[in-house]
Amino acid sequence: MPATDVECADVYLNDLRVGLLERLPKGNRFTYQVQPPHPIAFNLPYRPEPYEQEGENLPPFFANLLPEGQRLSALIQRVRTSPSDMFSLLLEAGPDCVGDVYAVPEGQSPHPEPLPTLRSLKSADFQALFQEVLNGPPDVSISGVQEKLVISDAMQTLPIHASAIGSSILKLSPPTFPHIVENEALFLDIAKRCGFQVNSARIVTDRTGKTGLLVQRFDRLRRPGQPLLRIHQEDGCQLADRYPADKYRLSLRQIAESIQTFSAAPVPQILELIRRYAFAYLIGNADLHAKNVSLYLEPNSGLAVQTPLYDIVSTAAYAHLETRMAMKMDAKDDRFRLGDFVAFGSRFEVSESAIVPNLQNLASKLEAQVGRIQTLPYAKEDRERTLDL
Template structure:
């Protein structure tokens, strides 16, 4: 294992270009962009919250700016990384040095200490869950240096050799696994993604894959990669310049305000944001927090909301309220709330009503796939009651 604690300076790349320097200071850290990068950049920003004309960023107390902290994993994967690096949980700089060479989006660390490449196990030779636990084991020198943000148990699919009929060579994938306390989570997510697509949303391609012992994983195509080219992408914590710990404290109102200033067609994006929120309300997704809403820059330079991702029905796990609020509400959200919100951003009542009508019509027609998720009959009856109530809320 490389000694990431003794790395004091990181070269930060944006796509193929060295963009700046991130370095430790006695008080925290400092980030500045290279003058040559600023001169040659085709875009006016390094990130949505760091324009090219931004002064040097000085951070005291924490040793990583919020944008870069948002690229780190969370949950068990973060705890395992802390143990492997042998550092403290607040030494974010060392953690980023360890796994920042392949992040979500187009910003990453130029690898200061290249790790030894280990041969990938083949699909018919690997047990997903044993392999995941091995990656977490502090005594194991294998390090998944793909920094996949989020709490869910997942690994970069590049750590496993998949046959071409499952994973195409010019695509990038994430492999999601069931946590021990939720053995139906990937089935849950797959049904929610399929329902979202039937309701008119763009979603990533996803399929169930099976390991050598018959265990299931969910293989999801990454949408921040197109023919292996990196697209710029940021979640709402990042573009609001907030640390991941704030992901439940940010409101839809704050996200909409940011879309107003960042995106090319703000009214269309805010309308899409409201539809995404309404869909999560209907499927009882209490995990739509600020890190599960993202923007990306497409190849033509257009900044838009990403496809929907990390969709689950949390009512199955007795989590009923929305993760973030809209106009101060996280339950009993009526159509009037959406209309009032939309009109505040110069979105007509006709436009928001039409969008909700279309969503409801499609949802009512297709939502029974949610009952295919394995759950006790009592939970199924409760879910049916909740969905009926929430449909009535939006009628």
Template sequence: MARELEVWLFAERIGTLALIEDRLNFRYSPDWLSRPDAATLSSSLHLQAESFDDHHTRPFFGGLLPEGQLRRLIAQQFQVSSQNDFALLDHIGGECAGAVTLLEPGQSLSSPGQGDDVQWLSEEEIVAILDELPHRPMLAGKDGVRLSLAGTQDKLPVVSDGARIGLPRNGSPSSHILKPAIRTLMDTVTNEGFCLALAEAMQLKPAKSQVHSVLGRQFLLIERYDRVVDAQGQRQRLHQEDFCQALGVVPEMKYQNEGGPDLVQCFDLVRRITRPSAPQILRLFDYVIFNALIGNHDAHAKNFSLLYAGKSAILAPFYDVLSTAIYPTLTPKMAMKIGSKYKFSEVQTRHWDQFSEAVGLGKAQARKRILALAKSMPPTARELQSSREHGFAGHAVVEQIVILIEQRCALTVRRLSAPAADMEDETVL
């Protein structure tokens, strides 16, 4: 017998997710398909009366869930298989990325007037949650809490009004994402906070973030770009999906070297889905350059998203921006190739040209933009580091990031300024 969950988009029931003989199946509801304003759940799940099989369904729905050890711990909490996407979504699919909510048949989504159920937390309770997250990701199983975010890092959807932090309950939308430190790496909160602030200073429109400290414990509070406050003061969801979901790629295939999307596929997606696409293409190009120059080697396809407004889409703000290259225990390989190279130290002028041409940009235009960013980023990073307003001065991890940026930018400027003399013997982090 099939088990079912009703799939809601915004405040509308749009279809049914079913588990049939251990395989996922999604079908849009006839009522939704009959509406002139019906929108697709994903660019990989086009509007159609026929149901989608497991192969087509799992990339989107599996892509809503945490990954790796977080997923295994959540499965243990509910005594289900970590491979059972349906069971996990049944337990934690109440507040997901975008405007998606999954409910048991017969349940209804909270109306806007009811959608402000928040458990406000004391400082002691916040610290207790920071201690609990490594063992109980997403606070799985906590009464009234059904929260899910993709990724392998501890994080938690929360509500913040600027003065308080709380847990969204019973289907209430969150407003922020709380990201604690990665325990095995040095000062990741400051690292990501600095990189996001640098992206903002470079006018790259990242997700807005702020480093917080409660009773001596640091965490990053990131404003959700897929949540807005309406004229009545109610939080509302905006729909989004990451590039793997949009391309129909399951989460475990997110890295290019495992068969996942490459940069050409990412740019083709943006060109196909967004209108007008040219500004979005240039923004994505900037994101790729920025990631390379700060040493964010983990910029895979799930770290880029599309944000939907009605039936149109734009590139979502920059997020998950961490300088991984400063940590010697992490891989020196980038998640996606530039040209034919995974290692930044091996990226020559010809590889930037290969990349630019492959994604449909002229070489001259692309080189000009790469050089502009490589020349302006080091002084901008130093200015941000020394700014009293941001509080990054004196942090060893920030100094490491700035030095790495200076090295990578200097190398890039030299190589692009003298393209005929590719310098194979230079080394850089």
């Protein structure tokens, strides 16, 4: 049955069917059918009464499970529907979404088609694999296959299974942003050296000489002798109960308010948010937006904390891009001083005595890494523009 003809979808949390999502003539309805181990979304706590909404045919939480960029464009063309028909697009995208929640047509098997497997990276053709998945069966829906004029909507991103590390994301540099793979690889490593948690990532090369960035997924957990475990994760748009189109409209304060509401330890988590924002500003990552900040249920503790850093690049390397921060902090998007971060933190009970040494330590560690920018394969003027930050 075409996705556009489906009126009801089963909602799963890992392998447990937990509810029913319905397309209505003027909106949508979600109803829990069992009480799950945890709610499917922070903004959708368990209750026996249905959640009903007028307007869009998909709630914001589910809308943010949709892919972006080229992947979304391909889905729209394949389904022959409009971008606003998010219910149909979600079903067409398939069950391999970010996190542990997904939807399939009512009564359909929830098991996705196997992800592309790279057993030998050197014998693969990354671009051909990307096109095959883009044009092939709709069984992968991870956000990020992107092509817009901002960095977060540029990198071609493909979920795969790599024999060496399991569930992974393969990122490729599009023609519009050359060497973005090398850019992200460098700044992921710099972030790690500055004390941030990042997932394992390395540059790989295919048989044509094209480079890619192979990143281990943090929303999937391999367990010996057991099925792959999906980890619950929600990005800033989901936490704020907003649609994906609002990812550049949400401010740092709105993200912090969501973290304050839903995280296990709000004060240290907001301090970490401030550190991450300062890091993005210092490296020239002007494209930080709401979908680049996420909470997940940490696998060992089960507590809601921020995920490892992801999508870290210096947009300063590209002369045609905006240099001001996409996500504003207290109405400012540039020329930040230490006092700005202190004032912001005070609104969330994060003390000056915690913020100042943390940011001074961050700046010191980052300064020790600045020389490594010279190793990026950009033209001299592009490297110098990044060094000037």
